Amino acid sequence: MYLKKTISNLTDVALRITKQLLTTEGKGKNMVYSPLSLQVLLSSVTAGSKGPTKKQLLSFLKSKSSDELNSHFSHLVPLVLSDGSTRGGPCVNCANSLWVEQSLTVKPSFKRMLVNDYNAVIKEVSFGTDPDKARVQVNSWTKKETKGLIPEALPPGSVDENTMLLLLNTIYFKGVWSHQFDPSETEERKFRLLDGSTVEAPFMIESYGWHYVKAFDGFKVSKLPYKQGKDKERRFSTYFLLPNSRNGLPDLVKRVCSEPDFLDCHLPEIQRKPGALKIPKFKIKSNFLASEVLMKLGLVLPFDGNGDFSEIVESGIGDAEIIHKSVIEVDEGGTKAAAVSIFHCHEADCAEPIKTIDFVADHPFMFFIREEITGTVLFIGHVLNPLEE
Structure with a gap:
């Protein structure tokens, strides 16, 4: 406690x-x-x-x-x-x-x-x-x-x-990743930038299988777990938070950072039907x-x-x-x-029904790397253009 x-x-x-x-x-x-x-x-x-x-x-x-x-x-x-x-x-x-x-x-x-x-x-x-x-x-x-x-x-x-x-x-x-992407499935797709222009970026694609994803009011959340093997005391995942609107990231950032226990209140669920998962490499x-x-x-x-x-x-x-x-x-x-x-x-002086949801991160999004059991957040960031470092 x-x-x-x-x-x-x-x-x-x-x-x-x-x-x-x-x-x-x-x-x-x-x-x-x-x-x-x-x-x-x-x-x-x-x-x-x-x-x-x-x-x-x-x-x-x-x-x-x-x-x-x-x-x-x-x-x-x-x-x-x-x-x-x-x-x-x-x-x-x-x-x-x-x-x-x-x-x-x-x-x-x-x-x-x-x-x-x-x-x-x-x-x-x-x-x-x-x-x-x-x-x-x-x-x-x-x-x-x-x-x-x-x-x-x-x-x-x-x-x-x-x-x-x-x-x-x-x-x-x-x-x-607990379920790794197949590199042969990676393909070039358009990523829409905040200014309305687009770039061609390599997207990792998973078109089948179960994914952790859920749609909320104005955004979607996807979770990609990491392999834990016999490491039963810890569970690490990366969360991707994608606004529905192409230029909705600034508002989403403010919302995520202003609502108490935001991540715990917006956890994705396993889909019962396969949905497309497309996330750019970055x-x-x-x-x-x-x-x-x-x-x-x-x-x-x-x-x-x-x-x-x-x-x-x-x-x-x-x-x-x-x-x-x-x-x-x-x-x-x-x-x-x-x-x-x-x-x-x-020195001095110096509760929704389960349904299929596609998660296509083709515009700016946030991400968190988090340990699930304790809730410890290790890394946070956002991607505005996956081609830029």
Whole structure:
């Protein structure tokens, strides 16, 4: 019950971020991000803060205490964020790391929390004398933890001698569809864009068999489950939310992100009659300054030089920012997705009858990757043009 309530709260937080992100930064382009990655990062940052900064972070994350957040994620990792590939299920990996200037001292209590609750690795590096070497090391770690999907988390010049510490979270997901599409059935079809024009895109097609799909007022929902093998404690699926109207995605995004428990209230059902299922293949890469998105939602203090993060290191921290990168690839076999969230700190001064329903995603749509038993949302995004990354 406790875990379910915490996940429900964090899903509400995720949808607040999603509404802001998809209607501003991602308004005119494909977008994917991992709310879970940002939440793991913000939770560990919360543990390193105090005073008004901590109070604001806890309020934003809808939590009573850092202990509650830390306990939640320490329990969630073995339940949801662990590798199930040896049991025939999806490969999921959640990794955390702290990279700190070697001249600074990490507080023992913060170090214990990172290691015990977040299974983090802690590295001392020399930002002051060789910041680019440290950047390359961080990128190498990120590339390894995301299985090569994110080879460069930090571009050249993003780390300098004023960097004090980098706190990172990565999430990697690889799942095989429970019922894979036949590549020989994939065909070029028209995908209608928001501006009324069309592009020819490769569509994965399933014309027979049972599908999870349901029509609601103004939109349809389709669910594609992933193979779980002997991994009986978890069930992962991707949800596709398709507005009936070609240009109905903006309104659907607002609705999804404004109605409490939207996904739980709009679950698709197994069809008793075969219906066509046509979904475009797509690959999306996204990169944005998450701290700016969070600021627009009222989370300001930690990023303007006034935040109190004195529970992380002995000396004070000045300006900070949060960077987020994500990538997703969807094809006939399944899905690969990865995300990295980086906290970068600088020195101061710096009930309907069952019927057949076709689900043809030939215009902009939303998607979620979700673990079914706990309700944990790993990735969210929208596709405006499947030919663009």
